[in-house]
Amino acid sequence: MVLLITAVFLILLLSIVIPLIGLKLKHSSLRKISLILIMLACLISIFLSLQVLLGKDISFQIFVSGTAFSMLIDSLAAFFIIIISIVGFCVSIYSISYAEHFESVKKRNFLVSLMALFILSMMFVVISHNLLGFLFFWELMSISSFLLVLFDYEKEETKKAGIFYFVMTQLGTIFLIFSFILIYINTGTLDFTNTSLSPFLSSILFITLAIGFGTKAGMVPFHKWLSYAHPASPSSISALMSGVMIKVAIYGLIRFLFIISQQQLWWGIAILIFGTISALLGIIYALKEQDLKRLLAYSSIENIGIILISIGLYMIFTYYSLPAIALVALFAGLFHAFNHSLFKSLLFMTAGSVVNATHTKNIEKMGGLVKNMKYTSLLFLIGAISISALPPFNGFVSELMIFQVFFKSNSISSPLIKLILMISMSLFALTSALAAACFVKAFGIVFLAVPRSKEAKEAKEADKFMLVGPAILAILCMVIGVFSFQILNFIGEKAGVSFDLPNLLWISIGTFIIGVIAYLIIRNIGNKHSRVSETWGCGINSQNSKMEYTASGFSEPIVTIFSSIYQPKKINKPTFYDSKGVIFKEGQASLSLIKFFEEYLYLPPLKMVHYISEKLYKIQNKIDLDSFILYIFLTILALLIIVGVVIR
Amino acid sequence: MISFFLFAIVNILVVLILAPFYISLIKKVKALFQGRKGPKLFQAYYNLLKLFKKESIYSTNSSFIMRVAPYINIICSIVAILFVPLLFIPDNYFGFGNIILFLYILALAKFFMALAGLDAGSTFGGMGSSREMSISSIIEPIVIIIFATLAFVYNSVNFFEIFGATSVGLVHASLWLLLIPLIIVLLTETARIPIDNPETHLELTMVHEAMILEQSGKNLALMELSSGVKQVLLMAIIINLFFPIGFNLPLSLIGIGTSLIAFLIKSIILAISIGIIESFIAKSRLFRLPIIFAIAFLLSLITLMMEMLL
Numbered sequence: 042m043v044l045l046i047t048a049v050f051l052i053l054l055l056s057i058v059i060p061l062i063g064l065k066l067k068h069s070s071l072r073k074i075s076l077i078l079i080m081l082a083c084l085i086s087i088f089l090s091l092q093v094l095l096g097k098d099i100s101f102q103i104f105v106s107g108t109a110f111s112m113l114i115d116s117l118a119a120f121f122i123i124i125i126s127i128v129g130f131c132v133s134i135y136s137i138s139y140a141e142h143f144e145s146v147k148k149r150n151f152l153v154s155l156m157a158l159f160i161l162s163m164m165f166v167v168i169s170h171n172l173l174g175f176l177f178f179w180e181l182m183s184i185s186s187f188l189l190v191l192f193d194y195e196k197e198e199t200k201k202a203g204i205f206y207f208v209m210t211q212l213g214t215i216f217l218i219f220s221f222i223l224i225y226i227n228t229g230t231l232d233f234t235n236t237s238l239s240p241f242l243s244s245i246l247f248i249t250l251a252i253g254f255g256t257k258a259g260m261v262p263f264h265k266w267l268s269y270a271h272p273a274s275p276s277s278i279s280a281l282m283s284g285v286m287i288k289v290a291i292y293g294l295i296r297f298l299f300i301i302s303q304q305q306l307w308w309g310i311a312i313l314i315f316g317t318i319s320a321l322l323g324i325i326y327a328l329k330e331q332d333l334k335r336l337l338a339y340s341s342i343e344n345i346g347i348i349l350i351s352i353g354l355y356m357i358f359t360y361y362s363l364p365a366i367a368l369v370a371l372f373a374g375l376f377h378a379f380n381h382s383l384f385k386s387l388l389f390m391t392a393g394s395v396v397n398a399t400h401t402k403n404i405e406k407m408g409g410l411v412k413n414m415k416y417t418s419l420l421f422l423i424g425a426i427s428i429s430a431l432p433p434f435n436g437f438v439s440e441l442m443i444f445q446v447f448f449k450s451n452s453i454s455s456p457l458i459k460l461i462l463m464i465s466m467s468l469f470a471l472t473s474a475l476a477a478a479c480f481v482k483a484f485g486i487v488f489l490a491v492p493r494s495k496e497a498k499e500a501k502e503a504d505k506f507m508l509v510g511p512a513i514l515a516i517l518c519m520v521i522g523v524f525s526f527q528i529l530n531f532i533g534e535k536a537g538v539s540f541d542l543p544n545l546l547w548i549s550i551g552t553f554i555i556g557v558i559a560y561l562i563i564r565n566i567g568n569k570h571s572r573v574s575e576t577w578g579c580g581i582n583s584q585n586s587k588m589e590y591t592a593s594g595f596s597e598p599i600v601t602i603f604s605s606i607y608q609p610k611k612i613n614k615p616t617f618y619d620s621k622g623v624i625f626k627e628g629q630a631s632l633s634l635i636k637f638f639e640e641y642l643y644l645p646p647l648k649m650v651h652y653i654s655e656k657l658y659k660i661q662n663k664i665d666l667d668s669f670i671l672y673i674f675l676t677i678l679a680l681l682i683i684v685g686v687v688i689r
Numbered sequence: 690m691i692s693f694f695l696f697a698i699v700n701i702l703v704v705l706i707l708a709p710f711y712i713s714l715i716k717k718v719k720a721l722f723q724g725r726k727g728p729k730l731f732q733a734y735y736n737l738l739k740l741f742k743k744e745s746i747y748s749t750n751s752s753f754i755m756r757v758a759p760y761i762n763i764i765c766s767i768v769a770i771l772f773v774p775l776l777f778i779p780d781n782y783f784g785f786g787n788i789i790l791f792l793y794i795l796a797l798a799k800f801f802m803a804l805a806g807l808d809a810g811s812t813f814g815g816m817g818s819s820r821e822m823s824i825s826s827i828i829e830p831i832v833i834i835i836f837a838t839l840a841f842v843y844n845s846v847n848f849f850e851i852f853g854a855t856s857v858g859l860v861h862a863s864l865w866l867l868l869i870p871l872i873i874v875l876l877t878e879t880a881r882i883p884i885d886n887p888e889t890h891l892e893l894t895m896v897h898e899a900m901i902l903e904q905s906g907k908n909l910a911l912m913e914l915s916s917g918v919k920q921v922l923l924m925a926i927i928i929n930l931f932f933p934i935g936f937n938l939p940l941s942l943i944g945i946g947t948s949l950i951a952f953l954i955k956s957i958i959l960a961i962s963i964g965i966i967e968s969f970i971a972k973s974r975l976f977r978l979p980i981i982f983a984i985a986f987l988l989s990l991i992t993l994m995m996e997m998l999l
Contacts, residue, residue: 408810409750409810411752411753411754412752418752426797426800429796429800430793431793431796431797431800432790432793432794432797437790437793441787441789441790441793444789444833445789445846447837448837448840448841448846451841451997456994456997456998459994459997459998460994463834463837463990463993463994463997466833466834466837467830467831467833467834467986467990468830470829470830470832470833470834471826471827471829471830473829474796474825474826474827474828474829475826477796477799477800477822477825477826478822478823478825478826481800481803481804481807481818481822482819482822484804485803485804485807485808485815485818486807488752489752489754489804489807489808489810490750490807490808490809490810490815491750491810526784541846543784543785543786543787543790544783544784545784547783547784547785548768548783548784548785548790551768551771551783551785552764552768555764555767555768556760556764559760559763559764559767560760563760563763563907563911566741567741567742567906567907567910568741568742568743568744568745568906568907570744570745571744571745571746571747571906572744572745572746572747573746573747573748573749574746574747574748574749575748575749576748576749576750576751576809576810576811576903577811577902577903578811584750584810584811586810588810588811588812589810589811589812589815590807590812590814590815590816590818590819594815594816594819595807595815595818595819596819597819598819598820598823598975598976599823599826601976602823602827602976602979
């Protein structure tokens with residue numbers, strides 16, 4: 042076993058190095074070898090993790106200059122390794138063609154190399170069982186992803202996104218380091234061991250952990266980096282970051298929550314509330330978005346919210362010592378993390394193909410792609426159905442499990458908690474319905490109707506590798522959905538949990554039989570003739586793309602209904618020739634939505650730092666000698682007083 | 690096993706045969722209130738047959754979505770029929786009957802219907818899809834709260850089990866409060882006044898009609914039939930929850946026959962009341978709808994909290 046892990050490590054190292062050897066080599070063979078090696082490593086680690094899930098844990102230690110980096114693959118780690126490996130495998134297939142789209146040869150090689158580093162670091166974050174190792178690979182993961190976000194560094198927009206991502210992610214790490222120090226002081230060891238602190242200190246530990254991991258996961262209000270980093274980075278990397286990296290943060294949160302003993306009730310409630318807010322705001326922001334990749338990024342925030350909701354439920358039910366329900370909640374969250382990684386990377390990859398074909402990320406300039414990009418559109422459709430939680434696909438099953446946990450909240454004694462749970466449940470229901478609306482918009486505006494630009498009209502179908510990678514994920518989405526009852530029963534038996542789920546296999550078979558019968562009957566009764574003709578345009582001779590519904594038009598009712606959240610600012614300043622305002626001269630009109638978190642949460646501390654540093658700058662900037670001597674004098678005086686007080 | 694097959698066949702046939710009837714019945718009631726004679730009671734059947742016999746016209750812009758959406762709609766509706774027992778409850782139900790699955794199967798149908806609305810590239814279709822998805826999003830919390838209440842009261846998330854409990858007289862008094870939100874959900878999901886107006890072709894008011902404007906012939910017939918089926922199912926939920934007299938008699942030919950007659954009487958009364966409600970209420974403005982939904986939400990939340998705390 043340990044040999045296999047070493048093999049994975051070495052293979053991934055090799056695939057980091059190989060593209061760098063031929064950095065200026067135009068031929069794609071080295072990149073292909075490297076990508077195939079990544080796939081191999083992913084396959085080995087899937088095999089390994091399945092062994093762990095079926096059998097027993099693997100643990101081993103690596104000594105680096107006297108410090109032990111202990112590693113452990115238990116079922117939790119194995120589960121997340123499977124997520125990383127499946128997505129890594131499919132993204133590697135996709136990248137065989139995708140990497141060749143970049144102009145500069147150096148960039149193509151760097152993309153593959155950094156991707157291998159990124160996957161390696163994520164895998165080793167998950168199996169690290171030691172604070173130091175965890176932090177090391179965590180930072181490696183952050184830095185490699187930062188470099189990948191900055192991939193198109195020539196663009197001004199990308200630079201901003203990269204810096205934003207870097208600052209946010211490092212702020213998160215500061216919180217993590219702080220909490221790790223707390224754990225270390227308490228336990229005296231760098232290993233993950235049970236930590237029992239005073240209620241106050243353990244609450245502080247919880248807060249720092251939640252902020253640290255929440256920032257990486259994209260929890261509201263620390264979510265802003267996702268909407269910048271995802272559109273800026275290459276699509277294969279967005280797929281990895283959104284599909285996998287934010288799940289690694291969820292892994293960290295669960296892992297560290299397990300080692301804090303004496304959990305308090307309000308922790309679970311806090312996670313639940315922040316999860317609900319993330320889910321709702323994520324999807325509400327996604328709905329109004331016109332940048333395809335940013336829309337998907339916001340939808341990731343929604344799904345992280347859903348995962349956090351189930352973790353919150355797990356903590357609340359554990360507090361009330363209802364382990365049977367609590368475990369269902371935890372499994373629902375993990376299952377949703379798994380499902381989300383499948384369909385979100387599927388969506389990001391197909392979105393990448395669309396962006397490549399149309400050379401724009403703005404969905405208002407797309408449309409009609411279903412005709413030229415048949416397979417891509419079908420794959421995107423499957424992703425859209427899965428993420429909208431519609432049966433029989435996998436997204437539905439995890440949301441169903443969460444609903445069923447909510448339905449059991451009657452067993453909690455406290456009325457207040459019940460009320461909170463019920464409100465959270467109805468908002469969760471709203472979220473999943475809005476997700477369906479959001480993806481009707483995404484699919485409908487991007488793929489259906491008349492092309493809205495020349496590029497969209499001339500788009501070409503993606504390369505075969507760019508179809509195979511997402512296709513595997515699409516098939517998995519379907520298979521896992523249909524066989525969910527069998528899969529979860531198998532897992533449930535091992536873990537001693539019973540999930541009360543409908544048997545989707547029976548229902549799918551039933552649906553299939555009904556479908557065939559209905560189709561045959563309709564075919565025989567109905568008129569078989571059909572005709573193709575122009576869309577009715579109220580008397581206008583030919584339909585053009587300007588007459589279609591737009592993406593902003595589609596989301597307009599929802600923007601109006603939720604205007605208190607969006608706070609749309611309408612600016613309308615007309616000027617007139619005459620005094621009564623009849624003859625229009627010129628004017629300016631714009632509609633913008635408030636950037637609440639940036640304007641009210643991120644900017645004030647920034648302004649404060651600016652303010653303080655400006656003041657300090659003034660002090661330092663006086664170059665005359667007298668004032669410096671005065672400073673020295675004042676410092677010595679202050680020191681003397683302090684020393685005097687302390688010694689006495 | 691056999692009883693399930695019997696159930697499946699009886700349920701599907703009854704719902705499919707009855708579905709068009711209520712469409713014309715409600716129209717008739719409204720016509721009478723407006724002082725008109727109104728259509729024949731079986732007019733909807735003639736309409737469907739006529740549409741089935743007509744050729745389908747597809748837009749030049751449209752894709753496979755337009756072609757599969759009617760089939761997906763009708764298949765989803767038929768599968769949904771298997772979730773709501775109308776006349777009796779079989780011994781075994783093979784995983785059917787889950788409330789949430791029922792809702793999401795209908796949502797799948799709606800998803801494709803909305804996509805088909807966008808497919809032809811017509812402004813009407815897009816407008817209909819946009820409004821329909823917005824309305825169905827904001828009604829969702831109410832639906833979930835209603836079903837959560839049922840799940841708490843009957844300790845089950847399965848229609849078969851819940852109706853099994855109501856049929857032996859386990860109806861809580863406080864549950865009657867749910868009737869109002871349920872009727873609002875019924876009016877919303879079947880695109881009726883005050884949420885939507887099924888009769889006009891005026892872009893200010895239409896939602897559902899706009900979405901299926903580009904459908905024609907056989908496909909339109911399938912769309913109409915599936916919305917008829919949805920209406921019967923939602924009516925059946927209300928009837929079997931609150932007025933379960935004659936439901937689930939011992940399994941025999943006479944038992945099923947009696948249940949059928951009882952269901953017919955109850956559903957005709959309900960359909961007539963829907964017609965009356967529609968005649969007395971004006972269509973609400975689209976952006977006034979959240980107020981109606983807020984009322985429904987509040988009522989269902991109050992019921993839920995009452996059931997949970999008392």
